[in-house]
Amino acid sequence: MLQLRVLGMNSGTCMDAIDISLVEFRQESPDAPLYMIPLKYDELPLNDKDKRDTLRLIVENRSSPQELCELNFRLGHMFADAIDRFAREQNVDLLRDVDLVASHGQTIWHQPDPGPGETKSTLMFGEPTVLAHRTGKTTVNDFRAAEQQVGRQGAPLACFQDALALVHPSLTRVSQNIGGIGNCAFVPAEKDGGIDEAYDFDTGPGNVLIDAAVRYFSGGEREYDKDGEMGARGKVYQPFVDEFLKNPYFDRKPPKTTGRELFGDDTAIKMIERGRSLGLSDDDMVATITRITAASIVLSYQRFGPKQPLDEIYFCGGGSFNPNIRAYIQECFPNARLSLLDKCGITAASKEATSFAFMGLECLLGRPMIVPSIEPQEPVICGKITPGRNYGELIVKVAAFHEAWSKTANSTKANGMNGTNSINKKAVGKSHASWLPAVRDLRVKDNLTREKEQKDLVFMDVRHAKC
Numbered sequence: 001m002l003q004l005r006v007l008g009m010n011s012g013t014c015m016d017a018i019d020i021s022l023v024e025f026r027q028e029s030p031d032a033p034l035y036m037i038p039l040k041y042d043e044l045p046l047n048d049k050d051k052r053d054t055l056r057l058i059v060e061n062r063s064s065p066q067e068l069c070e071l072n073f074r075l076g077h078m079f080a081d082a083i084d085r086f087a088r089e090q091n092v093d094l095l096r097d098v099d100l101v102a103s104h105g106q107t108i109w110h111q112p113d114p115g116p117g118e119t120k121s122t123l124m125f126g127e128p129t130v131l132a133h134r135t136g137k138t139t140v141n142d143f144r145a146a147e148q149q150v151g152r153q154g155a156p157l158a159c160f161q162d163a164l165a166l167v168h169p170s171l172t173r174v175s176q177n178i179g180g181i182g183n184c185a186f187v188p189a190e191k192d193g194g195i196d197e198a199y200d201f202d203t204g205p206g207n208v209l210i211d212a213a214v215r216y217f218s219g220g221e222r223e224y225d226k227d228g229e230m231g232a233r234g235k236v237y238q239p240f241v242d243e244f245l246k247n248p249y250f251d252r253k254p255p256k257t258t259g260r261e262l263f264g265d266d267t268a269i270k271m272i273e274r275g276r277s278l279g280l281s282d283d284d285m286v287a288t289i290t291r292i293t294a295a296s297i298v299l300s301y302q303r304f305g306p307k308q309p310l311d312e313i314y315f316c317g318g319g320s321f322n323p324n325i326r327a328y329i330q331e332c333f334p335n336a337r338l339s340l341l342d343k344c345g346i347t348a349a350s351k352e353a354t355s356f357a358f359m360g361l362e363c364l365l366g367r368p369m370i371v372p373s374i375e376p377q378e379p380v381i382c383g384k385i386t387p388g389r390n391y392g393e394l395i396v397k398v399a400a401f402h403e404a405w406s407k408t409a410n411s412t413k414a415n416g417m418n419g420t421n422s423i424n425k426k427a428v429g430k431s432h433a434s435w436l437p438a439v440r441d442l443r444v445k446d447n448l449t450r451e452k453e454q455k456d457l458v459f460m461d462v463r464h465a466k467c
Contacts, residue, residue, distance in 0.1 A: 002027045002401045004364075004394075005039070005097055007086075007137075008357025009079060010104040011126075013180025013260060014211050015051050016223055016318065017043040018082040021353035022092060025361050030405045033441040036358065040090045041350040044082040050074050054106060054125070058260055061109075075106050076130030083135055094135055099394065101131055101139040102360020102383070104352070110144070112153040112257050120148050122155075128386040138388040140360040146383070151376035155257035156183035156200050160369040161355045163187050163198035164442035165344050171311040174301070175341065176329075177351065178319025181259055182206035182297055186306050195440065199372040201254035201304070204247075204296035205263040207319045209289045212268035217282040225286055228324040234287030237280055240271060244292050245299055254304050255375050293319065294328035301333070309335065316341040316351035345444035359383060365398055367436040379438065405436060 002025070009020045022040040027033070053071060057063050063071075083101070087094050105126035114120050128141040144154035162175040162185035172192070175185045185200035210231075211224050225231055249258055268289060275285045301310065313336050319325055320340060330338055340348040362369055363383030371377050 002365075002397065004099045004361060004397070006100045006102055006357040006360050007083065007098045008102045008104075008353045008355070008360060009082070010352045010356055011046065011079075011106045012317075012352065013107065014207050014224075014318070015046055015055060015106070015180075016207075016211065018046060018079065019043055019350065019353040020082060020086045021350045021357055022090070022098065023354055023357040025358075027401075030365075030367070030401070030436040033443045034439045035443045035445060036345075036354075037445045038346060038350060038354055040086075040092060041347060041353065042086050042090060043349065044085055047078045047081070050078050054108070055265075058108060059265055072125045073127045073130060075125045076127030077134075079103060079105075079126050080131050080134040083131070094137065098135070098137055099390065100360055100364060101135055101137045101388075102356045102363075103128065103131055103139060103141045104143065104356045105141050107259065109261070110155060110257065110259050111261075112148065112155065121145075122148060128384070132386045132388040136389040138364070138391045138394055139386045140363045140383040141386070142384045143356065143359050143363075143382040146380045150378040150380050152371075153201075153255050153257045153375070155259075156181075156185075156202055157359070157382075158183055158185045158355070159198050159200040159372040161346075161351075161358055161442070162200070163195040163370055164439065165341075165346060165444055166314065167194045167198075172306055172308040173312045173314065174305070174310055175314045175316065176203075176297060176320075177317040178206040178293070178297075178315065178322070178325065179317040179352065180206055180208040180211075181263070182293060182317075182319070183257075184297070184300060188306055188308065192306070192308060193373075195370055197306075197373045198370070199254065199374040201300070201374075202257045202259075203300040204249065204258065205267075205293050206317065207293070207322075208260065208263055208265075209268040209271075210286065210293065210319075210322075212265040213272060213286050213289050216269060216272060217286070224318070225290070225322065228290065228322040230283045230286040231290040231322070231324040232287075234281060234283030234285070236291045237275065237278075237284060237288045240275070240288050241291050241295055244271075245295060250296060250299055250303075255372065287324070290322065290324050291328065294325040297325075298329060298332045312337045312339065314339055314341045314344070316346075316348040318349070320348045362439070364394065365401065365436055366434070368438050370438055370440070379435070381435070402436065 005024045007022050011018050020042055024037040024039055026035040103126055105124035108123040108125050110122045122144045124142050128139045132139040147154040166173045166187045169190045171189055173187045177183050182203040184203050188197045214222050214225050272285050341351055342348055346354050363381055368379035368381055
């Protein structure tokens with residue numbers, strides 16, 4: 001049986017924190033259910049200077065080779081510092097309790113739709129050799145580049161975990177992440193195709209414009225609108241919302257992704273300056289920008305959601321705790337039940353770090369992930385591996401897992417059966433024979449207590465409960 005503990009980590013578009021999640025994975029064989037057990041989670045602060053320099057680089061879109069080189073390594077050390085602090089505060093023994101580090105890194109630039117003379121590309125900082133050396137653990141990073149090489153967007157990379165965690169026999173579900181950028185993953189009921197028809201895309205700005213406005217109005221003393229307090233006090237200026245939603249991005253059909261290159265701090269500042277000229281208060285502007293995020297999500301569902309009515313909407317990411325966003329979405333979809341992703345055993349805050357832990361595992365095992373139905377279907381293994389001092393131990397475990405699978409597959413073929421019977425043919429695509437089959441059955445357990453049964457989830461009514 002395979003049993004590995006993976007430390008997944010992520011710093012999002014807003015750079016508001018470094019999310020770290022320690023997850024245990026267990027699987028009897030490659031065609032058996034994969035058990036995911038989230039063990040520990042925390043949000044660690046970023047180094048102020050590293051954060052300022054990174055945001056300046058992204059916003060100004062100019063630098064020198066020396067600055068780029070140094071910043072990549074500085075962020076590597078920043079992430080390593082965060083792991084050290086996580087281990088101390090969460091009582092985690094890195095030597096004993098962690099087998100693999102999976103780091104998304106910090107997105108510096110993401111170019112999924114290049115213009116004439118440009119190249120589809122993506123750039124993540126946070127040097128993995130620094131992490132591997134300082135932790136002693138083999139490190140997986142740079143998950144997006146391989147996706148782009150087979151014609152996909154390379155983002156949001158949400159569909160594979162969301163589809164496996166949320167698929168239901170008869171209910172249509174959507175997972176809505178509200179980080180710096182918002183992204184959704186629609187998961188049809190099994191009767192409508194289930195995980196093979198799931199798809200995801202970026203809905204538009206998440207917290208990025210709201211946070212920029214709050215920093216502007218507070219002179220940098222506050223990073224976000226805690227509990228949506230400013231937005232709740234203000235009045236939405238609807239003409240700004242209507243104008244913003246005319247951005248061509250919202251007319252584009254998925255697959256699509258976006259980021260600070262389209263919805264950055266300068267977008268918020270220009271809107272604020274216009275609002276002040278009209279006499280709008282600080283609270284009015286935060287309320288208006290918050291409504292833009294909520295309305296862009298609603299518009300995305302209405303234009304590009306599945307034909308079946310949405311039964312349940314699951315929220316994750318920092319913006320999921322903003323009651324103003326949730327209330328508007330509930331108003332627009334009164335028949336849908338709203339809940340935090342916690343109800344599935346993966347906390348709303350830890351979802352992205354947990355998903356990168358999952359992706360790190362799949363890269364180490366040489367296993368492709370489920371491909372969103374609207375993207376080019378060629379499977380690919382995402383991530384790059386930097387060996388740590390435990391690399392030999394991991395290779396022995398991986399080799400044993402592969403060998404057991406090879407014997408099972410050969411035995412199945414000898415008996416006249418299909419050795420990849422656990423995989424839908426659409427999902428197989430051009431998978432190489434040496435690759436393990438993609439996971440199609442994920443069982444999430446909460447922290448060392450009981451398994452979450454997907455068919456019997458208990459829902460929290462966020463309209464009447466403080467999250």
